[in-house]
Amino acid sequence: MSDFRTAARAAAELVSDYLAAVPAGPVWQPMDPAARQALLDAPLPPTGQELEELLAVIAGQVLPAPMGNGHPRFFGWVNSAPAPAGVLAALAAAAMNPSSAGGDHADVHLERAVVRWIAELVGFPHRPGGGLLTSGTSMATIVCLAAARGRAAARVGHDVRADGLAGLPPLVGYVTGETHSCVRKAAELLGLGSRQLRAVPADAEGRIDPAALRAEVAADRAAGRLPFLVVASAGTVNTGAVDAFEPIADLCAEEELWLHVDGAYGAFGVLDPAIAHRYAGLDRADSLALDPHKWLGVPVDCGCALVRDPEQLRGTFSLVPSYLRDEEGGLGWFSEYGIEQTRPFRSLKVWATIAHRGRDGIAADVAHCTRLARRLGELVAADPALELLAPVDTSVVAFRARPAGLAEAELNALNRALPLAVQRRGRAFVTGTLLGDREALRACLINAATSEADLTVLLDEVRCAAAELTARQ
Numbered sequence: 001m002s003d004f005r006t007a008a009r010a011a012a013e014l015v016s017d018y019l020a021a022v023p024a025g026p027v028w029q030p031m032d033p034a035a036r037q038a039l040l041d042a043p044l045p046p047t048g049q050e051l052e053e054l055l056a057v058i059a060g061q062v063l064p065a066p067m068g069n070g071h072p073r074f075f076g077w078v079n080s081a082p083a084p085a086g087v088l089a090a091l092a093a094a095a096m097n098p099s100s101a102g103g104d105h106a107d108v109h110l111e112r113a114v115v116r117w118i119a120e121l122v123g124f125p126h127r128p129g130g131g132l133l134t135s136g137t138s139m140a141t142i143v144c145l146a147a148a149r150g151r152a153a154a155r156v157g158h159d160v161r162a163d164g165l166a167g168l169p170p171l172v173g174y175v176t177g178e179t180h181s182c183v184r185k186a187a188e189l190l191g192l193g194s195r196q197l198r199a200v201p202a203d204a205e206g207r208i209d210p211a212a213l214r215a216e217v218a219a220d221r222a223a224g225r226l227p228f229l230v231v232a233s234a235g236t237v238n239t240g241a242v243d244a245f246e247p248i249a250d251l252c253a254e255e256e257l258w259l260h261v262d263g264a265y266g267a268f269g270v271l272d273p274a275i276a277h278r279y280a281g282l283d284r285a286d287s288l289a290l291d292p293h294k295w296l297g298v299p300v301d302c303g304c305a306l307v308r309d310p311e312q313l314r315g316t317f318s319l320v321p322s323y324l325r326d327e328e329g330g331l332g333w334f335s336e337y338g339i340e341q342t343r344p345f346r347s348l349k350v351w352a353t354i355a356h357r358g359r360d361g362i363a364a365d366v367a368h369c370t371r372l373a374r375r376l377g378e379l380v381a382a383d384p385a386l387e388l389l390a391p392v393d394t395s396v397v398a399f400r401a402r403p404a405g406l407a408e409a410e411l412n413a414l415n416r417a418l419p420l421a422v423q424r425r426g427r428a429f430v431t432g433t434l435l436g437d438r439e440a441l442r443a444c445l446i447n448a449a450t451s452e453a454d455l456t457v458l459l460d461e462v463r464c465a466a467a468e469l470t471a472r473q
């Protein structure tokens with residue numbers, strides 16, 4: 001293994017140099033066509049190469065073309081810079097390479113601990129077995145909604161695992177127009193059908209309107225359907241809006257509906273005392289899906305499913321007969337709580353990321369991001385050539401360029417073209433979205449290394465790119 005040791009040292013240097021150089025470089029640049037083609041056409045090596053040669057390829061062909069999300073001026077989608085502690089831990093986790101499905105080895109017990117830590121961080125009740133790490137929130141949502149489906153079916157005397165959905169009245173779930181597409185994917189996969197997901201009217205700020213929700217539930221019941229699920233958001237992807245959980249939780253309790261909260265991006269916002277009040281009632285949900293690979297900066301991939309009642313999960317996925325489970329008395333295998341059988345050692349990078357900053361450090365990082373987001377909102381609002389399109393609830397700022405004298409259609413064309421124009425300039429990275437019928441830019445702040453000066457650069461870049469685009473029209 002002496003060549004491994006030498007190469008590993010070189011790799012540590014390479015990765016350290018890479019990380020140190022990120023802030024000074026462009027955020028993102030389109031790939032050089034020849035470099036892109038070289039990757040696409042890479043031939044299958046007929047014979048092996050030395051580790052050093054592989055490092056040279058990584059240094060020469062891979063590291064120079066990053067997505068950009070390690071940079072302090074990357075504001076796109078919801079992609080974080082990797083926490084350095086998580087990067088280190090990923091190496092050790094790969095070296096051990098267990099399957100965290102179950103058994104008596106460190107990774108399995110560490111996952112139990114970090115799932116509890118995550119629940120403690122966001123203030124969600126945690127009973128042993130009440131959660132697991134997943135590839136992301138898309139997978140966590142499938143896991144949680146499968147449990148919701150099973151409970152609803154069981155209540156009308158139906159075993160959905162054995163009999164599927166046949167014979168059940170349509171199971172209806174309630175979402176909003178701002179609900180992430182992963183909920184629809186989950187509903188489709190689980191055989192619920194996306195038509196059975198009702199988009200409930202939202203208020204002006206994009207939050208579920210409880211009165212409208214109540215009316216929809218009553219109408220569906222009257223029509224013989226079986227309402228069973230409400231999906232609320234702890235930070236929507238477009239505007240970062242957080243639903244008012246208390247009235248929704250009251251309604252779900254009355255109507256025996258499963259309350260699932262999508263906290264993929266925003267659940268950790270609850271750590272900021274300035275906005276924690278928005279999350280009141282989050283702890284009343286039946287399940288919460290969230291992404292340590294977003295605001296916490298755990299290197300991809302890492303999502304987490306948390307459920308109030310661990311038995312709902314185990315009852316949904318376990319193939320171990322319950323008499324054997326009882327004999328064992330323990331929590332059993334993670335593979336009894338979700339879909340994956342062979343499971344990666346995700347918990348070490350979560351452990352390292354959280355332990356490196358501690359609860360207080362993470363809370364300070366989150367508060368830094370929400371403060372910067374509010375500041376960006378102020379800067380946008382203060383510029384007549386820009387327009388803030390939604391209140392800043394968490395750390396997403398939705399806005400658009402609005403140069404004087406352009407009609408709505410021209411504004412939409414301009415703002416649709418703006419994200420790529422800004423990205424190509426290389427000094428800041430922002431992405432776009434559609435809010436109602438308006439093309440918008442959205443800046444997501446989840447990198448604690450971002451500074452107020454970076455906000456100025458972002459807005460300067462947006463103004464310059466907008467001026468270039470309008471001059472060309």
Ligand SMILES: *Cc1c(COP(=O)(O)O)cnc(C)c1O
Nearest residue numbers: 078136137138180182237264265
């Ligand atoms: C990212 C995101 C998802 C999807 O999570 P993945 O980790 O990408 O699977 C769902 N909901 C929201 C609000 C998100 O930001």
